[in-house]
Amino acid sequence: MKILLTGANGYIGQRLLPLLVEVGHEVVCLVRDPRRFELPERLLARITIAKGDLLQPESLQGLPLDIEVAYYLVHSMSGHDKNFFESEQRSAQNFTDYINRTTARQVIYLSGIANDASLSTHLRSRRSVERVLDEAEHAALTVLRASIIIGSGSASFEIIRDLVEKLPVMVTPRWLNSRCQPIGIRDVMFYLTSVLDNPACLGRSFDIGGLDVLTYREMLLQLAKARGYRRYIVTVPVLTPRLSSWWLYLVTSTTFSLAQSLVESLRNDTVVEPKRSIEEVLPHECMGYQDAVKLAFQRIDQNEVVSSWSDALSSGVMPRNYMDHIQIPQHGLLQDRQTLRFTRDPKEVLQNVWSIGGDRGWYKVDWLWRVRGFLDKLVGGVGLRRGRRSPTKLRAGDPLDFWRVLVADKAARRLLLYAEMKLPGEAWLQFRILDNEDGSHTLEQLAAFRPEGLAGRMYWYSLVPFHFVIFKGMIENIVQYEAEQAETGGLHQLETQPHTRPASS
Template sequence: MRCLVTGASGYIGGRLVPELLRAGHQVRCLARSPERLRDQDWADSADIVRGDVTDPDSTGAAMRDIDVAYYLVHALGSGDSFEETDRRAAQNFADRAHAAGVRRIVYLGGLTPEGVPESELSPHLRSRAEVGRIFLESPVPATVLRAAVIIGSGSASFEMLRYLTERLPVMVTPSWVSTRTQPVAVRDVLRYLVGSADMPAEVDRGFDIGGPDVVTYAEMMQRYAAVARLPRRVILPVPVLTPRLSSHWIGVVTPVPPTIARPLTESLRHEVVCREHDITDHVPDPPDAPIGIDRALTLALRRVRDADVATRWSSASVPGAPSDPLPTDPDWSGGSLYTDRRSRQVDAPPEALWRVIESIGGDNGWYSFPLAWAVRGGLDRLMGGVGLRRGRRDAQRLRVGDTLDFWRVEEIEHGRLLRLRAEMRLPGLAWLELRADTAPPEEGAPPGEGATEYSQRALFHPHGLLGHLYWWSISPFHAVVFGGMARNIARAAEHRARNEEATDRSRASRPTAVGAGGG
């Protein structure tokens, strides 16, 4: 099957493309900025074209030879005119699909409350319902999937839930926390989307999709707290917080942009519960699906280990799983990640800098304020941690898995990168990353004259409010601890390089001894 996916740089689209490829379909992606997709693992397996769903020409060109067209875009976050933009884009998409002979349109929209006229819905839900209606009224058979809160890292609704629960042990909330909803795991959403490609031609309707649990938003927050191993949250609903006021409140507590938070928050006053589960007539549920809320939350919160890209991490087990963050997810998704960056140019070859980096810790020390490290190690021992007593296995060489005082070597690229994961007692997860690189030469400099650059990142993923308070409390000391480390490592590399150069000169200047011949 030849599939067109719009919104491939978005939350659902970026996760749908690899699922369609795994199912054996050919995939074309329509994107306004194709360059945003170049780092995706599947970029070489899909046809990526430039275009916009509001533009008839580019949309029509992308529709050529397509069997199934997925519409996974919306104008939410573009301002107050998003309803008009959504309407125009959907009508253009439907018209171009019909002209190109597309066999099916698949659209993921929003679950709407039963018995509420469309005119009384929030602008967000009203727009989603209108887009679905445009597709169902078009000549092209359509599958319109209607979902409530989608649970997975990167989903705007889930990210709002994450930040509110993580950061506020006590919440004064609007009355919508008592509204019932039926969340669905992103894995189930993707399974229904992939299965919709094979629906028979006579199927032209909408389907409600949801998980097995119907909960209030307050219950969802408490279950999040339980899965995240946070204390039970104190939730105090008050009637005076209108949806507009509560959207401002969410804007203060969370990094979700107000242009997205406000329409989503206004929709929370509506009870959205599935009225049917007819989707299983065409996409049967496997024995372990649909996924319940606790397992969906567990998958979305799987502990992370790869801090190579700030605020986005790979899974601790299966890379690329649908619940995991993607490089194209917005910066505010995936939870908080605090970063302290330092870099310095070093007057020494990269090899000398690397030898200093690889010898760090243990009896060699941390090239920083010794008292601060000793105090931190002592505090860790008092809290039942390992402190600084473990040292290191080898004074000069490291390998993945080695212990290094209260760190463990998580990643090593010899000559270039050392990444350590903290094993001290912390209200969160922490890494320390040290790099030795050759910076590009300055303009006009001869080839090979690039400078050596030392770069250092300390990263911290807080757990609950205590994690945030911990980072804020120690951040005033970072200039001394991390700044001093960067400065002293650079100096140590320069000193080592000078000593090695002097040793080499001394060896070269020694006269070669010539033995006398006998006989």
């Protein structure tokens, strides 16, 4: 069966794609920027990648017309961004116009449970998108409405985890008493694949949820118990939605716009309505909340997080064309360049580069990086708490603390990061390993900044004293990290090249 998968590089799409391919479907993946879409070779050889933006209908003209089923997995959690509602509707309308030109007989849409009379902006938009998609002339719509999704890397799970792991005592707003029916990501995948071309599901909407109905308070306490923590929760009535959003934003890894959308949505109960339950059509025993949490932590511990909410560009402040920055500009830059010659196995040093950030840290005065992340949070940036998807693996498009990976080319031994923190300019951080004629190697580390006006230059030069300590120490520690275990007999021989002072280029 020929299937169009929109949102293929999103949290749900990345997990659904291999399931569709493994059972023999021909999948066309619609993505805005194929350069961000990195997959294992075994998958790349069996799919078609199509470039297109649902907000730009002209970009959809070249899409295939002989598809049979389409998944609409396009969501935005930035419900307080300007023109959010309009953009969601326009995207759905452009998609529907395209579907009307195809031979598609089914559209599958993953939405949210929205059974209350008064809905948040986020949930109202989901309902409105359903109505637009249902206007397709010959493709029957199947809607799966889920409560919050629990899985490694999901936004809901990561926020709950952040709160539990960081706050022994939580002073929380009243919405913590709202009820929901959390569903494990594995069960979401079951339903998404089971409704595919299923006659009993055509033209119908279903609520899907897990085994347990819980308040958010109960979810926090159960996760704490599963992790062996003792946590105390105090609910107060004085936290306004805006204060609640700031509370979530400062304590967790979420963005402020996502925190606003979540807080507004959490005033609604998201529990499966019996008359809309999918159970009669697709009998299936879903996991309970504790089992879903346990499985999520197993995936994290085994370094098997397939996708994360922070993979989306909406998790930061990146422009959609950020991959156009994969080459550092040659002019108008302020730079700090460090080089270090070494004799250690370059594969070991490269792995240290690939492990930077997250739990490993930044190899030098980590507390200063944390302070910078906290200050970034205070001015509306992403901060350091996003961490990284995997402790040892990187791919283009990955978030990495307050950076975004532009290039992660192990064959060329090059890693290039682009700053997502709030800055009076643009910043890049690049690592390269070069070979020397005498058989040794050189690690090159380049921090580059393109300032915006006087404020940008003042920002850079005010940090020069810190750069000297941080960047020089960072490159040395990258080379030496675990050197004692890599060789018997002590540290590797190091030869530091003269430090290059920050300068314009």
